Amino acid sequence: MLWMLASLFFFWCAFREIRGSIVPPQGYDHPTPINNSYLAIMLALGVVLAWPPVHRWYFEWFLSRMATELADNHRASVHCNTAFDTMVDPDMLFAGHANPRTGKIGLQAPWCDVLAAYLRHPAHADERELASLDIFTHESMHIRGELNEARTECQAIQRNYRSAKLLGVPAGVAKQNALDIYHFNYQERGKIGGMQSAYYSDQCAPGQALDEHLPDSTWSTP
Numbered sequence: 001m002l003w004m005l006a007s008l009f010f011f012w013c014a015f016r017e018i019r020g021s022i023v024p025p026q027g028y029d030h031p032t033p034i035n036n037s038y039l040a041i042m043l044a045l046g047v048v049l050a051w052p053p054v055h056r057w058y059f060e061w062f063l064s065r066m067a068t069e070l071a072d073n074h075r076a077s078v079h080c081n082t083a084f085d086t087m088v089d090p091d092m093l094f095a096g097h098a099n100p101r102t103g104k105i106g107l108q109a110p111w112c113d114v115l116a117a118y119l120r121h122p123a124h125a126d127e128r129e130l131a132s133l134d135i136f137t138h139e140s141m142h143i144r145g146e147l148n149e150a151r152t153e154c155q156a157i158q159r160n161y162r163s164a165k166l167l168g169v170p171a172g173v174a175k176q177n178a179l180d181i182y183h184f185n186y187q188e189r190g191k192i193g194g195m196q197s198a199y200y201s202d203q204c205a206p207g208q209a210l211d212e213h214l215p216d217s218t219w220s221t222p
């Protein structure tokens with residue numbers, strides 16, 4: 001929001017400069033000619049400052065569309081929380097939250113940035129970047145209507161391959177990333193125990209009770 005206000009201020013300065021060249025400013029008989037370098041600097045500042053919020057809106061719009069598709073067309077709208085949003089969010093201890101009634105998904109700072117970093121170099125994703133993909137898929141599963149955390153997480157595990165491909169990751173890399181999340185990130189949860197164990201089930205495995213037998217499941221062999 002602050003970025004946008006700062007940007008608007010510089011656009012207003014540019015507008016005032018152009019208007020001054022057409023309409024004589026108060027107390028002057030003639031319009032003042034445009035100071036080109038001043039105008040260029042004001043326009044450049046306006047564009048540069050508008051970029052972060054515009055980029056974030058675009059990313060949220062993109063994630064909302066993909067989350068809707070993952071959620072079997074239950075409408076999802078993704079919001080990337082800023083550090084400030086996260087501080088005032090009652091669910092700040094969680095990486096994200098989703099409300100199946102409203103379709104709203106909130107991703108806490110800095111998880112949208114981590115997800116964007118993952119999408120820039122999926123073939124070299126680290127464990128945290130892989131976790132960001134899983135969080136996005138997990139919250140999308142809540143929008144389908146599932147509220148039990150262990151079942152939600154298992155649905156995400158099976159769809160991380162689909163999810164990565166939807167977000168533009170090449171199929172081979174998406175498969176490897178999704179399997180890494182299942183083999184490493186997910187199994188780690190089972191070992192950590194405590195709060196993490198609410199997100200884990202030993203029935204989340206090929207052929208076990210939580211296997212949905214999806215044709216494009218993370219663990220299905222083509």
Ligand SMILES: [Zn+2]
Binds near residue numbers: 149152
């Ligand atoms: Zn959840």
